[in-house]
Amino acid sequence: MTTTAITQAEIDAVFPTVAETMADALGCDVEDITPNVSLIEGLDAESIDFLDMVFRLERAFKIKIPRGKIVENARGNLTETEFEQKGIVSEVGMAQLKAYLSEVPADRFKSPMKVADIPRLFTPETFCKLVVQAQRDAKAA
Amino acid sequence: MSDHFAAFSFVDRITGLVPGTRAHGSFAIPAGIASFPPCLMAEAVGQLAAWVAMSHIEFRGRPVAALARETRFVRAAKPGQTLDLAVEIEDCDDDAVAYRGWADIDGARAIELSDCLGPMLPAAEFDDPLAMRERFAVLNDGGAAPGRFHGVELPRVTRDGGVPGSSAQGTLAVPVSAPFFNDHFPRRPVFPATLMLDAQIALALALAHESAHWPAGTPLSPARMTHVKVRSFTPPGAQLAVGAQMRPGADGEATVMLSAQADGKSVATARVVITERKLQ
Numbered sequence: 001m002t003t004t005a006i007t008q009a010e011i012d013a014v015f016p017t018v019a020e021t022m023a024d025a026l027g028c029d030v031e032d033i034t035p036n037v038s039l040i041e042g043l044d045a046e047s048i049d050f051l052d053m054v055f056r057l058e059r060a061f062k063i064k065i066p067r068g069k070i071v072e073n074a075r076g077n078l079t080e081t082e083f084e085q086k087g088i089v090s091e092v093g094m095a096q097l098k099a100y101l102s103e104v105p106a107d108r109f110k111s112p113m114k115v116a117d118i119p120r121l122f123t124p125e126t127f128c129k130l131v132v133q134a135q136r137d138a139k140a141a
Numbered sequence: 142m143s144d145h146f147a148a149f150s151f152v153d154r155i156t157g158l159v160p161g162t163r164a165h166g167s168f169a170i171p172a173g174i175a176s177f178p179p180c181l182m183a184e185a186v187g188q189l190a191a192w193v194a195m196s197h198i199e200f201r202g203r204p205v206a207a208l209a210r211e212t213r214f215v216r217a218a219k220p221g222q223t224l225d226l227a228v229e230i231e232d233c234d235d236d237a238v239a240y241r242g243w244a245d246i247d248g249a250r251a252i253e254l255s256d257c258l259g260p261m262l263p264a265a266e267f268d269d270p271l272a273m274r275e276r277f278a279v280l281n282d283g284g285a286a287p288g289r290f291h292g293v294e295l296p297r298v299t300r301d302g303g304v305p306g307s308s309a310q311g312t313l314a315v316p317v318s319a320p321f322f323n324d325h326f327p328r329r330p331v332f333p334a335t336l337m338l339d340a341q342i343a344l345a346l347a348l349a350h351e352s353a354h355w356p357a358g359t360p361l362s363p364a365r366m367t368h369v370k371v372r373s374f375t376p377p378g379a380q381l382a383v384g385a386q387m388r389p390g391a392d393g394e395a396t397v398m399l400s401a402q403a404d405g406k407s408v409a410t411a412r413v414v415i416t417e418r419k420l421q
Contacts, residue, residue, distance in 0.1 A: 027368070027410065048260070048372050051237060052208050055258050067236045 011035075011128045014061070014135075018128050021060050025052045035125040036103050050119065053127065063134040070130055071118055074100040089113045101126060144323035146276055147289035149333060151185035152192060152226065154284025155277075161197035163229045164189055166280070172221035174292035179214045179363065179420070180339035181293075182224060182252040186242040187335075190228040190257070194238035196277055197230070200270040202261030204238045206334040209369040210256030214362070215249075217420040222246050235261055267326035293321055296336060298344045298383045306351035306387070313340050313381040313401065322377055332375035334409065337401060338366065342413055344385050345397035349415040354389040360419035364394065369411040379403055393417035 019033035026032075026043055039045040045053075054065050066072075075083045076096050083093035089112070097118070098109055103125040110117070157165040166189045170177045191204050218224060228242035237260045243253040264270050279285055294316075302310035315332045322330035342363050349361050375381065384400040394416045401408045 046372060048207055048370065051258060051260055052370065055208070055239060055256075059256075067234070 006129050006132050010132045011125060014128050014131045017060050018057065018124055018131060021056045022053055022124055025049055025056055033124050036123045038120065039122050040120045057127065057131055061131055061135065063131065063138055065130060065134050070122065070126060073133060076100060084115050087115050089115060144320045145327055146285065147324060148320035149324040150188065150289065151181060152188050152280060153287055155192065155280045158281060161193065161230060161233055164193045166226040168224045168226065169287040170218055170220050170222050170224065171288045171290055174220045174290065177218045177220060178295065178339050179252060180335040182218055182244045183212055183254060184333065184335040185224055185226055186228060186244055186252065186254050189226045190230065190238060190240040190242055192277055192280065193228060193230055194233045195264065195273065197233050198235050200264050200273050202235055203264040203267055204259030204261050206371050207260055208258040209254055210367065212366045213253040214364060214420060215253065216246060216251040218246060218251055237261055267329050296340050298340050306348065306353060308387065309344055309348050309385045311344065311383050313337065313383050315375055315377060315379040315381065317378040330377050332377065332379065334371045337375065337409060338369065338411060341383060341399045341411065344383060345399065345413045345415060348385055348387050348397060349395060352387060352395065354395050355417060359417055361415050362418055362420040364414045364416035366411055366413045371409045373408050375403065375408060381408060
């Protein structure tokens with residue numbers, strides 16, 4: 001499957017609503033939601049917050065975001081076994097992950113990286129991309 | 142009589158079911174109990190949603206209380222009355238269930254929940270899936286025997302800090318044992334989040350009664366609870382550090398920000414709006 005890269009203009013278009021939605025879910029000020037802050041390490045988000053944010057974003061944008069979609073999107077064209085082995089992201093998987101999460105500074109990608117730790121990398125911009133992709137999928141359907 | 146499906150179970154009968162989509166049910170509040178607080182009505186609605194969700198995924202998982210955007214308290218429920226329950230499932234899979242629902246008493250709305258979301262956890266960790274399947278069949282086929290619930294002792298917060306009428310801190314001592322732990326849940330006892338929220342509402346009301354925001358003696362009651370987020374399970378015997386902060390508002394209302402922590406970690410947060418009226 002070939003997909004056109006998500007543009008900065010598309011991200012900028014959804015960011016204000018994403019930030020407002022996230023601030024409400026996390027109980028913080030909207031000013032705290034900068035595009036590249038780590039949701040877990042910077043804003044103390046937990047797994048229940050991710051569920052909450054996805055639910056709220058679905059409502060706010062009238063889109064459907066299948067759970068686990070971020071990791072699926074990050075995997076791109078790689079199969080699950082190409083992307084990870086025994087819960088650890090493979091070398092080719094890491095390259096794909098870095099390309100997908102291009103907004104995340106390189107030093108935040110630990111090696112070896114557990115698949116379970118991928119959410120530690122997520123930022124508001126990651127969710128913007130998720131929203132944009134869901135909007136594109138909805139239009140294509 | 143066993144406490145299982147009795148001591149903390151609030152659906153007697155499922156009267157209409159569209160699998161995975163919606164359901165109607167009922168619960169007869171036993172006449173002999175002391176009270177049936179609003180949070181237990183919310184629990185009843187949530188339990189009906191849980192039955193629909195669990196059956197939809199073949200009892201592989203069970204939802205747990207996590208998020209409720211808004212709960213509106215409209216009328217009080219009295220022992221001897223019957224709750225007519227309804228839920229609409231907005232989304233349900235092996236990961237989570239999203240739903241809205243309500244309870245009516247004598248044809249009038251008593252409570253309404255919207256934008257609720259509960260993650261699914263492995264059902265077998267909490268109860269015997271076979272027993273749950275059998276119970277679901279009973280609820281759908283004539284219903285369970287009424288009068289199984291014998292009331293519940295409602296834990297209350299012991300205050301130890303704060304500014305009267307403005308803020309409060311205290312401890313909610315979760316009982317080490319209670320009949321409801323045998324039902325919620327048989328394989329993994331968990332303090333029901335609705336009982337924690339009930340204690341927090343009681344604290345918020347106490348704070349509101351002390352406040353100068355209303356003239357002394359004004360009847361006050363919870364109008365709605367919003368932003369409920371339960372982050373972790375509370376086991377029997379836990380000591381919860383509870384906080385409440387009042388923010389006076391307009392039109393005879395005030396919002397009380399609620400928090401509960403265990404060992405310094407957030408267990409739950411919520412807001413309750415207190416209004417100038419007596420819940421009928």
